[in-house]
Amino acid sequence: MDDEQLAAALKRRDPAALQELFSRCGDRLLRSAFLLCGNETDAQDLVQDTFVQALQSIHRFRGQSSLYTWLHAILLNLTRHYHRDRRRLVCDDALARQDEPAADSGLDPVDAAAACATLKDALQRLSPPHREIIILRFYEQMKIHEIASRLGISAGTVKSRLHYAMNELQRFMPGDLNLFSGPGTKEMEKR
Amino acid sequence: MNCREFQEQLFEYLDGTLYAEAQTAAAVHLAQCNSCRELLGAQQQFARIFSERLRQETESLKLSSRVRQNVVAEFEAGPISRASFVGWWQGLVWPAGIAVALAFAAFLMIGAPMTAHHQGNAVNQDGRREAQAVSIRLSYCAPVYMFRREGNVVTDSLVCAPEAVDGTIWVSRNQKPSSPQNQRKAPL
Numbered sequence: 001m002d003d004e005q006l007a008a009a010l011k012r013r014d015p016a017a018l019q020e021l022f023s024r025c026g027d028r029l030l031r032s033a034f035l036l037c038g039n040e041t042d043a044q045d046l047v048q049d050t051f052v053q054a055l056q057s058i059h060r061f062r063g064q065s066s067l068y069t070w071l072h073a074i075l076l077n078l079t080r081h082y083h084r085d086r087r088r089l090v091c092d093d094a095l096a097r098q099d100e101p102a103a104d105s106g107l108d109p110v111d112a113a114a115a116c117a118t119l120k121d122a123l124q125r126l127s128p129p130h131r132e133i134i135i136l137r138f139y140e141q142m143k144i145h146e147i148a149s150r151l152g153i154s155a156g157t158v159k160s161r162l163h164y165a166m167n168e169l170q171r172f173m174p175g176d177l178n179l180f181s182g183p184g185t186k187e188m189e190k191r
Numbered sequence: 192m193n194c195r196e197f198q199e200q201l202f203e204y205l206d207g208t209l210y211a212e213a214q215t216a217a218a219v220h221l222a223q224c225n226s227c228r229e230l231l232g233a234q235q236q237f238a239r240i241f242s243e244r245l246r247q248e249t250e251s252l253k254l255s256s257r258v259r260q261n262v263v264a265e266f267e268a269g270p271i272s273r274a275s276f277v278g279w280w281q282g283l284v285w286p287a288g289i290a291v292a293l294a295f296a297a298f299l300m301i302g303a304p305m306t307a308h309h310q311g312n313a314v315n316q317d318g319r320r321e322a323q324a325v326s327i328r329l330s331y332c333a334p335v336y337m338f339r340r341e342g343n344v345v346t347d348s349l350v351c352a353p354e355a356v357d358g359t360i361w362v363s364r365n366q367k368p369s370s371p372q373n374q375r376k377a378p379l
Contacts, residue, residue: 013266013267015263015267018262018266022254022259022262026254026258026259027253029254030253030254031249031250031252034252035245035249040252043252044254044255044257047258048258048261048262051262051265052261052265055262055265119241119245119248120248137238138238138241138242138245139246141242143206144202144203144206144208145206145208159199159202166237
């Protein structure tokens, strides 16, 4: 069953089609959501909302992209709302700083990077727009022009944001992933 | 093509989305420039290892049965599910509030100037009543946006506060209806 047939079955409200959608996109969406928000419980909720929203507007799916791409666009939109709502909830800067990892409250950045044990932690230190672009590029394996189209920004902005995000990521990256130590890196940083 | 130009197009080169001419120029530059070759190699290595690590860190995650059940329940509930109804209702709160406010403003603007006139002419020279009082009550819901602080968390909420406005319209046999008295009451 290809995407168009699956979408047609979903429009007919075929329960088997929904199970097929779960098996085809569920885990993959969840993993992407987890990387975007950094919390498994929230990721599960985001994916649930993604499926519910998608099923309510399945008649709008025109088959111009894959079903996964369409679902992922919905997920990305919901994740942005998620980050916006979280920002709105925390109003007291001083108290908000207490919630941040200890590395941000006085430790040297080198120590912070050393203390960062997992890639997930490193990702969570990025700003949401930088994290979003890193995930789209390296997890979803999207090309520059595809990211630009998905996010509604120019290719130049994508490259600039990706460049800064990668540089930022280097500060928090576990040692074995610190690949930019050669002369090429220095030139890239000058760019 | 120089180093700066190559590095500006590095991502497109990796994607293979450069035009043929630019692709050729980049290949020529790479053959001559050691530092750009190293940069390209580092980028490719980063992308490969980073992508692999992202997959390793997330491969144990599975969509929970709770989520599957909830989605199935929404799916079986039909296109007009509870969630969509709530969304539809919430979408109408502000337009409805504005419409009520405009109607109320129009009511005050039209009714108020006529009030004094009719109060003074409710009884004619023969002592007979020319107008008859009709009491009306306009009930509406006013949207109220509130913030509540709990520790370091501020929660915002939009609630609908019931309000009512009482008024009296004097209806005359010969004249147009009017509203001599408007009195806003406390919330119901």
